[in-house]
Amino acid sequence: MTEHDAQPTPEREQAAGEPQEAVQENGAQVTTDVTPAGAEVAIPELVIISGMSGAGRSTAAKCLEDLGWFVVDNLPPALIPTMVELGARSQGNVARIAVVVDVRGRRFFDNLRESLADLATRNVTRRIVFLESSDEALVRRFESVRRPHPLQGDGRIVDGIAAERELLRELRGDADLVIDTSSLNVHELRAKMDAQFAGDEEPELRATVMSFGFKYGLPVDADLVADMRFLPNPHWVPELRPFTGLNDEVAAYVFNQPGAKEFLDRYAELLRLIAAGYRREGKRYVTIAIGCTGGKHRSVAMSEKLAARLAAEGVETVVVHRDMGRE
Numbered sequence: 001m002t003e004h005d006a007q008p009t010p011e012r013e014q015a016a017g018e019p020q021e022a023v024q025e026n027g028a029q030v031t032t033d034v035t036p037a038g039a040e041v042a043i044p045e046l047v048i049i050s051g052m053s054g055a056g057r058s059t060a061a062k063c064l065e066d067l068g069w070f071v072v073d074n075l076p077p078a079l080i081p082t083m084v085e086l087g088a089r090s091q092g093n094v095a096r097i098a099v100v101v102d103v104r105g106r107r108f109f110d111n112l113r114e115s116l117a118d119l120a121t122r123n124v125t126r127r128i129v130f131l132e133s134s135d136e137a138l139v140r141r142f143e144s145v146r147r148p149h150p151l152q153g154d155g156r157i158v159d160g161i162a163a164e165r166e167l168l169r170e171l172r173g174d175a176d177l178v179i180d181t182s183s184l185n186v187h188e189l190r191a192k193m194d195a196q197f198a199g200d201e202e203p204e205l206r207a208t209v210m211s212f213g214f215k216y217g218l219p220v221d222a223d224l225v226a227d228m229r230f231l232p233n234p235h236w237v238p239e240l241r242p243f244t245g246l247n248d249e250v251a252a253y254v255f256n257q258p259g260a261k262e263f264l265d266r267y268a269e270l271l272r273l274i275a276a277g278y279r280r281e282g283k284r285y286v287t288i289a290i291g292c293t294g295g296k297h298r299s300v301a302m303s304e305k306l307a308a309r310l311a312a313e314g315v316e317t318v319v320v321h322r323d324m325g326r327e
Helices: 057-066 077-088 103-121 135-145 157-174 186-197 248-255 260-280 298-312
Strands: 021-025 028-034 040-043 045-051 070-073 096-100 126-132 177-180 206-213 224-227 285-292 316-321
Touching: 040 077, 045 057, 045 077, 045 157, 057 070, 057 096, 057 126, 057 186, 077 096, 077 103, 103 157, 126 157, 135 157, 177 186, 206 298, 224 260, 248 260, 248 298, 260 285, 260 298, 285 298, 298 316
Parallel strands: 045 096, 045 126, 070 096, 126 177, 206 285, 206 316, 224 285
Antiparallel strands: 021 028, 028 040
């Protein structure tokens, strides 16, 4: 994202303990366990920030720090349970902890899965935020700051990026929230982090409904993808071509086509089922991508309607039209 993002950035430290019941501590949801002596131990919220070098990890961490989170950068994963334990002993003074974990630790990074399993046995609620970016964007950022990729060795920047993607493959699959920063600036990334973490109360599920054009590529941060190209394209209707799916006439055209309303009803029903499963698994964020050829008409109209359905059912929803206006 910036010169700073392609470089190591130090921050601070943290902690944890062992849980049972949820309480509110300084506006944050924490868990408590009553010890035999009657003293309460509050388990801090834990967010693990990881992702590709140069994709904006330090910007995301700084955003959480500004929101009052206790941030530790480049902490060896084996020490995460210890940090959580220390936070649990802080008597509520450290209610939210963010840990930046990346491949700079190399040997230590191999301990991450073991540490995550340890946290699970302690009933610590943790979320993983993964910062993603395209190879082209990462190469451009590293070249702009004239720094090597931490894993490139004697090879090229792209070699280091490929090695890092392989190392992070499993962690990306486990992520609760994936943010693609390829086309984001620092302010836009901060806005996304604020939208997810600034609230005093954590909603059950947050959804981003994103329209996109297949000709510009699939969104890399999508959890679910639906294709609207089974509907007639308003692009071929001369009076509708200049407008977008936000226009009432375009939306009416789209939803008057056979199958459009049925798709909306059945997909919304499917999302209810999926959302219930996500909640049971502790997944709090979902990105639903709705695509058409250019991301201007059909996908935009369907995304707006679907987002309205989700919001009416109590899901906190954000709509993003990735490719509208790009043609």
